[in-house]
Amino acid sequence: MASFLLDNADLQYYLGEGLDWDALVRLTERGQNGPEGFASTAEALAFYKETAALVGELVASDIAPHAAEIDRQGVAFAGGEASFPPRLQAINRQIADLGLHGLVLPRELGGMNAPMVVYFVVGEMLARADAGLMSHFGFHGGISTAMMLLSILEGTTELDPGTGKVLRTRWGDAIREIASGQAWGSMDITEPDAGSDMAALRARAEQDGQGRWLVSGQKIFITSGHGKYHFVIARTDGGAAGLAGLSLFLVPAYRDEPDGRRTRLATLDRVEEKLGHHGSATVAITFDRTPAELVGRAGDGFRHMLEIMNHARVGVGFQSLGLAEAAFRMARAYAAERRSMGKTIDRHEMIADYLDEMEGDIVGLRALAMHAAFHDEIAQKQNLFGRFLPPVNGSAGAPLREARWHRSVARRATPLLKYLSAEKAVEIARRALQIHGGNGYMHEFGVEKLLRDALVMPIYEGTSQIQALMAVKDTLGGIIKQPQAFVRRTAQARWRALSAREGVEKRVAKLQQLSLSAQQHLATRTVAARVSAVKRAVSSQPMSTWAGALFQPLDPKRDFSLALLHAERLTRLLADELIAEVLLEQAQRHPERRVWLERHLDRAEPRAHFLHTEITTTGTRLLAKLSPPSEPTQQPAETTPAPLPAQPEAAE
Numbered sequence: 001m002a003s004f005l006l007d008n009a010d011l012q013y014y015l016g017e018g019l020d021w022d023a024l025v026r027l028t029e030r031g032q033n034g035p036e037g038f039a040s041t042a043e044a045l046a047f048y049k050e051t052a053a054l055v056g057e058l059v060a061s062d063i064a065p066h067a068a069e070i071d072r073q074g075v076a077f078a079g080g081e082a083s084f085p086p087r088l089q090a091i092n093r094q095i096a097d098l099g100l101h102g103l104v105l106p107r108e109l110g111g112m113n114a115p116m117v118v119y120f121v122v123g124e125m126l127a128r129a130d131a132g133l134m135s136h137f138g139f140h141g142g143i144s145t146a147m148m149l150l151s152i153l154e155g156t157t158e159l160d161p162g163t164g165k166v167l168r169t170r171w172g173d174a175i176r177e178i179a180s181g182q183a184w185g186s187m188d189i190t191e192p193d194a195g196s197d198m199a200a201l202r203a204r205a206e207q208d209g210q211g212r213w214l215v216s217g218q219k220i221f222i223t224s225g226h227g228k229y230h231f232v233i234a235r236t237d238g239g240a241a242g243l244a245g246l247s248l249f250l251v252p253a254y255r256d257e258p259d260g261r262r263t264r265l266a267t268l269d270r271v272e273e274k275l276g277h278h279g280s281a282t283v284a285i286t287f288d289r290t291p292a293e294l295v296g297r298a299g300d301g302f303r304h305m306l307e308i309m310n311h312a313r314v315g316v317g318f319q320s321l322g323l324a325e326a327a328f329r330m331a332r333a334y335a336a337e338r339r340s341m342g343k344t345i346d347r348h349e350m351i352a353d354y355l356d357e358m359e360g361d362i363v364g365l366r367a368l369a370m371h372a373a374f375h376d377e378i379a380q381k382q383n384l385f386g387r388f389l390p391p392v393n394g395s396a397g398a399p400l401r402e403a404r405w406h407r408s409v410a411r412r413a414t415p416l417l418k419y420l421s422a423e424k425a426v427e428i429a430r431r432a433l434q435i436h437g438g439n440g441y442m443h444e445f446g447v448e449k450l451l452r453d454a455l456v457m458p459i460y461e462g463t464s465q466i467q468a469l470m471a472v473k474d475t476l477g478g479i480i481k482q483p484q485a486f487v488r489r490t491a492q493a494r495w496r497a498l499s500a501r502e503g504v505e506k507r508v509a510k511l512q513q514l515s516l517s518a519q520q521h522l523a524t525r526t527v528a529a530r531v532s533a534v535k536r537a538v539s540s541q542p543m544s545t546w547a548g549a550l551f552q553p554l555d556p557k558r559d560f561s562l563a564l565l566h567a568e569r570l571t572r573l574l575a576d577e578l579i580a581e582v583l584l585e586q587a588q589r590h591p592e593r594r595v596w597l598e599r600h601l602d603r604a605e606p607r608a609h610f611l612h613t614e615i616t617t618t619g620t621r622l623l624a625k626l627s628p629p630s631e632p633t634q635q636p637a638e639t640t641p642a643p644l645p646a647q648p649e650a651a652e
């Protein structure tokens with residue numbers, strides 16, 4: 001029987017020795033060993049593998065063969081509701097019947113209590129069959145786990161101090177409804193005039209005479225927004241402008257009456273007509289004084305949204321990976337059959353080079369995706385247990401210290417993963433189409449669908465540019481805050497490049513040196529811009545304003561402009577560097593992984609030299625055009641003090 005798990009040795013590596021399953025099982029089961037739990041890591045892992053194998057067969061046999069039909073039929077809008085064709089309904093029912101919506105939810109809430117990493121493996125395989133369908137799947141588990149997480153954080157969940165089991169939780173009924181597949185949710189941020197720029201969001205929430213919250217405003221492009229439970233970001237009355245005035249609400253969009261009728265509490269304006277992702281509904285929805293529940297405290301909406309979005313970005317990483325895997329396999333199979341000029345096209349050098357790069361990229365991306373997912377999950381679980389449960393062993397602070405470290409690892413990896421996987425999904429799908437020649441342009445072969453589906457990856461869950469801004473902000477902010485640590489890392493990389501015993505270790509160290517050198521260039525130029533701005537202020541302003549000019553914080557618009565101009569280039573370099581580090585670590589534990597590291601380095605090394613040259617030699621001409629010296633932003637004394645680059649989705 002066909003299986004998207006068993007035909008993929010790289011994916012199977014992570015369901016075995018590729019991840020520290022002891023750590024994942026220990027934290028996920030946390031003292032729950034009993035009739036429902038597992039006696040050992042091996043037993044738990046056998047169960048996860050069995051589940052993944054079941055899904056691998058389902059997607060290969062029952063979903064992928066219908067991808068073209070799903071794409072052709074799409075989701076319609078009828079009678080104010082989204083209407084799914086019978087095939088999509090049947091597939092969604094199959095997924096629900098297997099209990100997959102509860103995969104990571106606690107058993108006591110109707111779930112299977114599996115680690116998030118298993119959920120991402122399932123997500124990747126679903127996306128390989130149909131990326132749109134995977135999106136809809138993600139808004140079941142994604143929203144119900146967000147309900148759990150936010151309720152724990154706001155203190156409305158009671159956990160058993162011994163076992164960590166959920167005794168009571170604020171949205172328990174909704175979570176059970178979602179786990180059973182009867183309902184799902186959505187994340188409602190985007191509005192007609194605001195997407196990346198969340199400070200410009202206008203939807204409002206106000207309290208009535210009894211203190212009940214009511215939300216008003218239109219949200220657009222909402223994936224699975226035809227569902228019941230909407231996490232809505234809205235501006236709270238009297239709240240501050242910008243990001244601090246945003247709050248998060250849980251808003252049921254309809255109520256099903258006992259007689260079977262549906263009462264809508266928010267109006268579906270339309271199902272968006274889109275280029276791809278026809279397996280999921282994307283809607284515009286209007287809330288008009290719709291009753292809402294405030295999550296946490298008013299004004300914390302942006303922070304809560306980031307909690308949810310960080311996981312969603314890892315999810316998009318796996319979704320992009322699944323789509324890239326489908327495109328690569330389709331291209332490889334076609335190239336092995338199609339003949340041109342006396343041989344199959346996979347024997348022609350240029351096509352062979354494409355296929356070789358696609359395959360290596362996918363292995364590198366999966367390493368990055370697993371790295372991000374693993375550390376994100378450990379960080380989150382350690383943090384929750386450290387804060388809300390008594391310690392099992394050791395000191396009370398240990399889990400929190402460990403959580404902070406894992407969080408910093410995940411924070412470095414997540415924007416790099418979202419950026420690179422999305423961009424590569426488009427590149428790989430585009431190359432797959434090219435390999436198909438004219439056939440690729442025809443609907444019949446299905447490869448153009450992959451390109452249409454891929455094109456949204458760099459747009460949603462924070463565009464590629466926003467990911468790049470986040471990565472650069474963190475990287476340069478870190479250097480400027482702790483220059484000694486940066487100098488130490490540079491010295492260590494130089495030492496390893498000279499003295500490492502293994503050739504591959506030296507190569508990784510040299511790649512790190514190039515990345516560090518590009519970072520240093522941008523950090524130096526950022527600080528230099530600041531110093532010259534201060535100099536200008538000192539020479540042209542009265543002495544009474546000097547202190548203000550000297551101690552003004554860095555302004556993203558003025559001081560970081562060169563770094564922002566090169567943000568995508570630096571992000572590519574940082575991603576190549578991190579993939580090399582993860583693959584090196586794998587190769588040191590499992591020598592058979594070394595071949596993937598070498599293949600990655602063969603491609604990443606020349607790319608890094610090119611990116612380094614671009615970053616260190618270009619940009620000033622355009623910057624001069626964007627911001628001539630006479631512009632007010634060049635005058636520190638006249639500029640409102642601003643924190644470190646607080647790009648809308650970058651702050652945390």
Ligand SMILES: Cc1cc2nc3c(=O)[nH]c(=O)nc-3n(C[C@H](O)[C@H](O)[C@H](O)COP(=O)(O)OP(=O)(O)OC[C@H]3O[C@@H](n4cnc5c(N)ncnc54)[C@H](O)[C@@H]3O)c2cc1C
Binds near residue numbers: 188189459463
């Ligand atoms: C199929 C689909 C599903 C979606 N699902 C959801 C959903 O479920 N929930 C939801 O809330 N939204 C959803 N969205 C919306 C999506 O998240 C936004 O489209 C996205 O955040 C970009 O916002 P925007 O469209 O307003 O573009 P803009 O923010 O106007 O950006 C336009 C361009 O400018 C760039 N840009 C913006 N600011 C900067 C900057 N400071 N520096 C450099 N470049 C910049 C962007 O990167 C982009 O290239 C979905 C969109 C699509 C297409």
